[in-house]
Amino acid sequence: MPGAKPPFEDLYRGYVGRIYAYLRSQLGNQVDAEDVTSQVFVKAYEAYTRYEPRHATPSAWLFQIARNAALDHHRRSGRRQRMERALAREPAPSADPGVLAQDRILYGELMEAVAGLPERQREVIGLRHSGLSFLEVGQLMGCSEDAAKMLYHRALKLLRSALPEASP
Amino acid sequence: MSERDGPDPELERRLDAAFRGTRPRRGFEDELWARLQAQRPWWRRIGDGLGGVRWGGVATGLTAVLVVGLLVVTVVRLGGARGGGAGMSSAAVPATRAAPGGAADSAGLPFGRLPAPRAASVSGLVAGGQPAAAGQPAASQGAVPAPQPATLPVFRYGPPSGPADGTILEVGSLPGGLESAAYPTRSVSDALAGASRSGAVAGHPSAVLTQARLVYVAVVSGGQGFLEPAYLCTGTAPGAGGSVPVQVLVPALAPAALG
Numbered sequence: 001m002p003g004a005k006p007p008f009e010d011l012y013r014g015y016v017g018r019i020y021a022y023l024r025s026q027l028g029n030q031v032d033a034e035d036v037t038s039q040v041f042v043k044a045y046e047a048y049t050r051y052e053p054r055h056a057t058p059s060a061w062l063f064q065i066a067r068n069a070a071l072d073h074h075r076r077s078g079r080r081q082r083m084e085r086a087l088a089r090e091p092a093p094s095a096d097p098g099v100l101a102q103d104r105i106l107y108g109e110l111m112e113a114v115a116g117l118p119e120r121q122r123e124v125i126g127l128r129h130s131g132l133s134f135l136e137v138g139q140l141m142g143c144s145e146d147a148a149k150m151l152y153h154r155a156l157k158l159l160r161s162a163l164p165e166a167s168p
Numbered sequence: 169m170s171e172r173d174g175p176d177p178e179l180e181r182r183l184d185a186a187f188r189g190t191r192p193r194r195g196f197e198d199e200l201w202a203r204l205q206a207q208r209p210w211w212r213r214i215g216d217g218l219g220g221v222r223w224g225g226v227a228t229g230l231t232a233v234l235v236v237g238l239l240v241v242t243v244v245r246l247g248g249a250r251g252g253g254a255g256m257s258s259a260a261v262p263a264t265r266a267a268p269g270g271a272a273d274s275a276g277l278p279f280g281r282l283p284a285p286r287a288a289s290v291s292g293l294v295a296g297g298q299p300a301a302a303g304q305p306a307a308s309q310g311a312v313p314a315p316q317p318a319t320l321p322v323f324r325y326g327p328p329s330g331p332a333d334g335t336i337l338e339v340g341s342l343p344g345g346l347e348s349a350a351y352p353t354r355s356v357s358d359a360l361a362g363a364s365r366s367g368a369v370a371g372h373p374s375a376v377l378t379q380a381r382l383v384y385v386a387v388v389s390g391g392q393g394f395l396e397p398a399y400l401c402t403g404t405a406p407g408a409g410g411s412v413p414v415q416v417l418v419p420a421l422a423p424a425a426l427g
Contacts, residue, residue: 007318009201009350016197021190034192038200045204107186114183129180129187156176163179 008048011058012041019066022130026070026122028115036073040066060136063127067140074119113162121155128152202278205321205350278349279324281427283389285396285419286334319350320420323384323395331395333388336417342384342395352422356380356399359418385417396421 019040024033043065044051051061114125120141127137128148138148323346330346331337380399387394397420404411419426 009319012201012204013197016200017191018187020192020196021187024190025187030193034196037192037196038203041200041204042207107190110182110186111190125183126187129183153175156179160176160179 005051005053006058008045011044011048011062015058015062016041018130019062022063022066022126023070025111025114025126025129027073028112032073036066036069040069043069057136059132060140063130063132063136064140067123067127071119110163113159116162117155117158120151121158124148124152125155125159198276202349205348277351277425279322279394282322282351282394282396282421282425283387284426285385285387285398285417317353320353320382320397321348322351322397322421323348325393325395327388327391327393330393331386333386333393335386336398336400337384337386337395339382339384346395351397351425353397353420354422356401356418359399359420382420383417385419 016037020033020037023036023040024030027033027036040062044062047065051058056064114122116122117125123141124137127140128134132140133145134148134152135145137152138145141148141151143151323342325343325346327333330343380401383398383400384395385398387396399418399420400415401418402413402415405414406412
């Protein structure tokens with residue numbers, strides 16, 4: 001629910017991990033996710049004086065910025081190239097080897113599968129599992145709550161079909 | 169997700185775990201926060217810091233040139249026997265920075281622990297206008313707690329190009345383009361209480377502090393200069409010819425931030 005405007009640092013500390021995870025699922029690799037996470041919070045920091053809690057929850061506001069940044073990133077640099085690199089499991093330069101290993105072992109395969117979905121399906125999975133309600137997801141994606149649910153269920157089916165059978 | 173109405177709850181659980189467990193590398197969060205702090209103009213950084221204060225309709229732009237009208241009705245009893253004014257310019261005893269609760273960890277302080285400013289300390293704070301008995305530690309319940317920002321920016325500079333040690337600067341007159349970092353703060357009442365524990369300084373037998381406002385004080389140590397936030401508390405004390413004005417400068421930073 002919209003409420004009081006928290007200090008920006010509270011917002012930052014509370015959401016930086018979630019925004020990163022969302023972007024990781026949208027962009028397919030650690031380096032791009034960090035880069036775009038930085039862009040998101042720079043934009044949010046600059047725009048925070050104009051943010052009105054009456055109009056959007058902090059979560060909805062931040063994920064709107066993150067969604068736009070992810071879309072911009074895809075448009076700018078070409079999604080195919082990045083996805084090929086991610087699917088080929090080519091570690092990007094400067095990636096932390098420890099994080100890469102843990103990420104890949106635990107969640108990397110699943111997140112990369114999400115990143116490989118078509119745009120709308122990828123977004124709905126990412127937003128929903130970042131903690132947004134279907135109402136918020138629908139508002140961000142420009143559709144109704146029910147339409148967001150339907151899109152999400154279709155995305156789950158598509159994701160299931162994209163995962164290897166042996167996946168745990 | 170709390171709702172489990174999807175067609176594939178097992179996959180949803182895996183997704184939940186993946187999104188919860190996927191986090192940036194260690195250090196990324198603090199690095200990004202430092203970058204955010206550093207790239208902002210100083211007036212906006214201060215505005216942000218003070219924007220955390222929940223003062224209702226106080227606009228952030230106005231808080232950047234804040235004169236904190238904090239009502240700090242605190243009777244100050246200075247335990248020392250020395251005479252002279254209690255003004256900050258007369259202070260010769262740096263405040264002792266003993267952090268309550270033991271030694272603090274300097275991790276997470278971008279510039280490390282900061283040198284303490286040379287400032288007048290307040291001793292013998294007593295509540296409700298009742299002077300404390302000589303030699304007794306004072307209480308600070310007389311101070312009215314006021315909301316404070318959780319952090320305030322500290323600015324770093326090279327001493328040859330910046331203000332001299334001890335210079336007091338108004339928030340609105342800070343130089344631009346300085347490297348900055350957010351540091352944790354403490355409340356006015358805590359600051360006054362801490363000052364009271366740090367030892368007596370020359371001053372009036374008693375004083376009533378009625379206002380505190382945020383200023384910055386230049387502290388030069390070890391070849392580095394810092395502009396550190398402080399509360400400049402003002403009030404009056406009984407004098408021979410009536411009330412005389414007094415002022416006391418106390419650091420606004422948490423004791424753990426100061427060396």
